[in-house]
Amino acid sequence: MKEVLQSTDSITGQTLRLPDEAEALAPLIVNDRIAIGVVPGVNDRAARLVAGFELTEYELGVLANHYLNRLRSSEFDSRVYEQSGSYDIRMRPFADRRLATIREVMGPVAFDAAIAETEKKWDAAFEKAEQDEERLAPCPACGARRKLVDEIHTPGGSCAACDQPRGVAVAAGEMT
Numbered sequence: 001m002k003e004v005l006q007s008t009d010s011i012t013g014q015t016l017r018l019p020d021e022a023e024a025l026a027p028l029i030v031n032d033r034i035a036i037g038v039v040p041g042v043n044d045r046a047a048r049l050v051a052g053f054e055l056t057e058y059e060l061g062v063l064a065n066h067y068l069n070r071l072r073s074s075e076f077d078s079r080v081y082e083q084s085g086s087y088d089i090r091m092r093p094f095a096d097r098r099l100a101t102i103r104e105v106m107g108p109v110a111f112d113a114a115i116a117e118t119e120k121k122w123d124a125a126f127e128k129a130e131q132d133e134e135r136l137a138p139c140p141a142c143g144a145r146r147k148l149v150d151e152i153h154t155p156g157g158s159c160a161a162c163d164q165p166r167g168v169a170v171a172a173g174e175m176t
């Protein structure tokens with residue numbers, strides 16, 4: 001029999017039943033008191049499974065869009081800012097797993113139809129980021145192609161390699 005995923009409510013001390021998709025996504029507890037990576041609805045008390053409510057197919061579609069937006073916006077931030085944090089490393093697998101479960105319940109045809117518009121919106125956003133990056137002027141110091149994250153840090157400035165401390169820049173220069 002499959003083990004039921006559980007957590008303890010930090011406020012009431014009650015045992016909470018969590019969705020299977022929350023497996024291995026618990027917050028990191030430091031010194032028994034600091035929790036890093038508490039993500040509402042993924043690994044806190046709001047992630048507890050509720051009983052006695054059945055969803056309609058329409059509602060499942062709404063949920064699918066919710067998790068797709070969470071997943072893609074996190075991926076988009078990584079694409080543009082080239083960073084991901086304790087939220088992203090938990091939300092992404094959770095959203096991905098919930099989407100797979102919803103797809104299984106709805107069936108691929110209804111699922112794909114429900115998320116089609118949202119998929120299109122994100123595809124366009126990623127495509128636009130690609131184009132924006134291609135339009136950036138090259139690094140004035142070395143002529144290399146600059147990334148969106150370089151432009152965010154120093155508008156019109158140099159590339160990441162040229163922004164590094166001198167020693168690193170020299171080493172990078174030697175490789176080219």
Ligand SMILES: [Zn+2]
Binds near residue numbers: 139142
């Ligand atoms: Zn450069």
